[in-house]
Amino acid sequence: MPSEIDSLLRSPKAYQVARKVLDAMESHRVWPTALNFELWLHYVAAKDSEVAAKIDSVLQSGGTFTDQLGEQIAAQHLPAAKLSGEILDAGKSLSEELDSVSRAIESARETSEAYGQQLATASESLVDQDADAVRAMVETLSVATRKVREENQALESQLADTTEELTRLRESLAQVRRDAMTDGLTNLSNRKAFDESLERACAEAEASGQPLTLAVVDIDHFKIFNDTWGHQTGDQVIRYVASVIGRIADAPRFAARYGGEEFAVIFPGETPETAVTAMEAARAEISSRILKRRSTNEDLGAITISSGIAQRRPGEAPATLIESADRALYASKHAGRNRTSVAEHGSPPRGASRAA
Missing domain, CATH: 3.30.70.270 (Reverse transcriptase/Diguanylate cyclase domain)
Structure with a gap:
């Protein structure tokens, strides 16, 4: 459908269609912004499109076509708006993944520092201690060691998951870029x-x-x-x-x-x-x-x-x-x-x- 609209705008009927679009927008009190014009162009010139169906639904229900509603329809059905949304979604997911990994690494670092301090304290405390004190200290170190091991295992698992997710996001962003650089009618570069x-x-x-x-x-x-x-x-x-x-x-x-x-x-x-x-x-x-x-x-x-x-x-x-x-x-x-x-x-x- 976008290619048909594009062809129409290059035809001798382009100005006639544009006037019809502006008349329709004026009759429904819609501001003639660039985005609204594109949406109402679909409404006037492509009656079987999803954009036209959405606008028809709003008008038949007695609703008002607002700029906010237009942005929602564009985000769902106009290629350029959908593309921008996909890029934003992928970027947001990437940011969230990196934040999660950063928090996990910081937690593991803090646990390792605490473990190191415990080892240093234990080394000093073991001097001239009796067997009961040594056993208690060994038990404390054993608990701390298990905690560090569990933290590292959790971090390794999260890093593996994140690596997989980052690979998926890179592929997604690469596909989005390919789509943004490809002409929809010919599949040549745009x-x-x-x-x-x-x-x-x-x-x-x-x-x-x-x-x-x-x-x-x-x-x-x-x-x-x-x-x-x-x-x-x-x-x-x-x-x-x-x-x-x-x-x-x-x-x-x-x-x-x-x-x-x-x-x-x-x-x-x-x-x-x-x-x-x-x-x-x-x-x-x-x-x-x-x-x-x-x-x-x-x-x-x-x-x-x-x-x-x-x-x-x-x-x-x-x-x-x-x-x-x-x-x-x-x-x-x-x-x-x-x-x-x-x-x-x-x-x-x-x-x-x-x-x-």
Whole structure:
């Protein structure tokens, strides 16, 4: 459902839908905060969603939609809010586990210190003592020894349990991070993951002196296609293109959905020549297939892509590299689309057009 909403907001109907959302909020005296707008967007545009059902339930019961209620619904049903909640829950559990271990270690330390003091006192007291006094002292030490042993056993058991729990929490947090960095429609990395990866790749290239190349990709005439066949079929096309781009981006290459119908591929340690080879292979595969509409099996025709490629120059920031690749992408579109262009950095690779 989030992908359908996202597609709707990129369609020509976006402003019309937005006005309907604001009208609905105003009629129910709901403040137009960003969170409330997102919730009521689901209510207006996705009537079969869980968010819409929750809002309907409140309205039908005569209740008032408050900001607090909106936050509760968002925490339960909106992906971003749920994700934040999962991170907070995992962090809270981790903190509680560490506090528990800290208390157990402190208790064991105090018991060990007391035991050491008892041993020192016993050593001094045993001098010139009779047998009864020695037996009493030995009994006291025996009790203290058992207590220390029990404390250590309890601590060992708790540490084992905590180690297991920390492993589970690390796995949970790793999964949450993967979810936060993954595009829900295509399963490629998302824009946030791309920004982080490009920043890291630029830093590594600057330190090593190795080349770094970036390709940005756009589905040709996607808006017309989307308006003609609908958003669900448009999403089908985006997923298909993403699957092809994903296959040419094995590690250390990095592919991401940059936004809408745009994608990006990072080529660490590679020059534009190899990037062009990869992107031309993807372009050829995508354009060679006649797609069919999944729901009706109608022929959708062939899809084509345009790409822009740029190599990072020493000292160049990630944003500047993106701008160079974007200019090359514009050159591909200006030259008729369905092609790959390389930014003006030295000689263009064979078979590729030159971007101004």
